[in-house]
Amino acid sequence: MRISVDSDRCVGAGQCVLSAPEVFDQDAEGLVTALTFAPDPGERDAVRQAVELCPSHAITVHDHGQGHSQGRDHDHGQGREDGRGHDGVVVDDG
C-alpha cells in the first residue's frame, strides 16, 4: 500500500490523525502530513478509514490489484477517474 497526501486540499479536520496516528500527522499549520508513504500492511484498515473520513479528499491510496481507493474522485460530483497513474505516481501495493 502506498499513499500520498495533498496539504493544499486539507481542511484540518484531523480525522486521519485520529484514524491512523502511525501514518498521518498535522504539521505546524495543522495540515496533513504523512509519517510514511508506505504504511505497514497492519495499518491498511486504519488508512482506509482515514480516506473514508477525510472531508476534503486530501488522501490518496495507491493500492495495486484493487484499483485505487481515494477521495479525489468526485471533485465536481461527476467524472470519476479510472484510478491508474493518478497524479503521475506509479502505484504499487507491495
Add this chain to the structure above:
Amino acid sequence: MTGAQPRVVDFPLRRPGEPFPPPRYDDYRRHPGLVLSYLPNGNRVWLVTRHEDVRAVLTNKKISSNPDHTGFPNISDTMGVPRQEQIPGWFVGLDSPEHDRFRKALIPEFTVRRVREMRPAIERIVEERIDALLAGGRTADLVADFALPVPSLVISTLLGVPPADREFFESRTRTLVAIRASTDRQRDTATKELLRYINRLVAIKEKWPGNDLISRLLATGTLSAQEMSGVLMLLLIAGHETTANNIALGVVTLLLNPAWVGDGRVVEETLRYHSVADLVSLRVAVEDVEVSGQLIRAGEGIIPLVAAANHDAEVFTCPHAFDPARTERHHVAFGYGVHQCLGQNLVRVEMEIAYRRLFERIPGLELAVPVEELPFKHDGVLCGLHELPVRW
C-alpha cells in the same frame, strides 16, 4: 431522469411529538433523485437525503454556501430565528478561495494535538459543574446547569477570557440560546454585550498577548479587527448550542440505554444518531448542476439533510438503532467538504468527558419526568432539549 417530474413535499419542519429524524425522511430517501420543496417565500429548494448525495452536494464547486447569492434558502423566515448577517469574518458563508484564508488561520487552533492539550482544562470545567450540581441538591435542569455552561466555559478558556469574566460570558451566551426563557430583546442585548466584550478582549490581547487563540490569531496578522470579531462570534455560536444539545441528548440516550454507560464509542454514535445540525448546511446552486440525476438550476436552493443522510440504510446497518458498536463511522453530523466543523475534535472530547464524569460521579442519575414529556426543540434550527429535568 432530468425530465422526470420531481416529487414535491412539505418543507421539513419538525413537528411536536414526531420522532427525530422523522419517518418522512425514510420515504424521501426511497424516492429516486431528489425531492422538491418550497420555502414560505415561494423559493424552490431541493432536499437531499441520501448519504452519497449529501456528500456530493457538500463537495461540489458549483454549489455555494454564500447567502448573498440569489435563491439561497433563508430558512430563518420559516424557523423564526434571526438571519445571521453577512458580517466580516463569518466565513461559513463564504466559498473557496475567500473562505480558505479564515479556515487556514484557525486550523492550528483545533488540531488533534491542541485539543488533547486542552483536556485538563475541560476536565476541570466539567468537575466544577458537577460539584455545583451536587451542591445544589438532588435535582437539576441538566441543560441550564450543565450542558450549556460546559461548552461556553470551554470556549471562554479557548479565547482567553479571564476567569473573573467567565460568569458574565457564560450568562450572556446562555441568554442567546434559551429561546424559551429569554425575549428577542434580551437576546439582542446579550449579542451586543458579547460583541462589545469580544472587541474589548481583542484590544486587550493586542496590547498584552497571552497564550490563547485570540493572541495567536492576532500574531498571524491575516485578519482585520472587524474580521476578528466576526470570527470569534462565529466560534462562539458554532461551538456552544451544538455541543450543549449533543451533551443533553447523549445523556438522555444513555439513561435510556444504560448498558452503554462508560463506553467511549457513545460519542460518535450520539453525533450520528441525533444529528442535531440537520438544517444547518444550506446551499444554493450557482451554476446548473446535476445531483443524483436531477438537474438543479442556478439560483435554486439546496438543503442537504444530514440527519436523513446519517440514517441512510444503504450506509448504516439498522440506522434507527442506537448502536455505539457499529463500525460505520463516516456520518456527516459535522457536515462534509471544506466547511466540515472545525471544532469537531473539541466537541468529541467535551462529550466524552461530560458523559464519563457525569455517570461516574452521579451513578443514581435519572430522568425526573417521563421521556415523552421532555421538551424537545421543535422550534429551533438545531435539535435538542429546552430542559432536561433530572434527579439522583
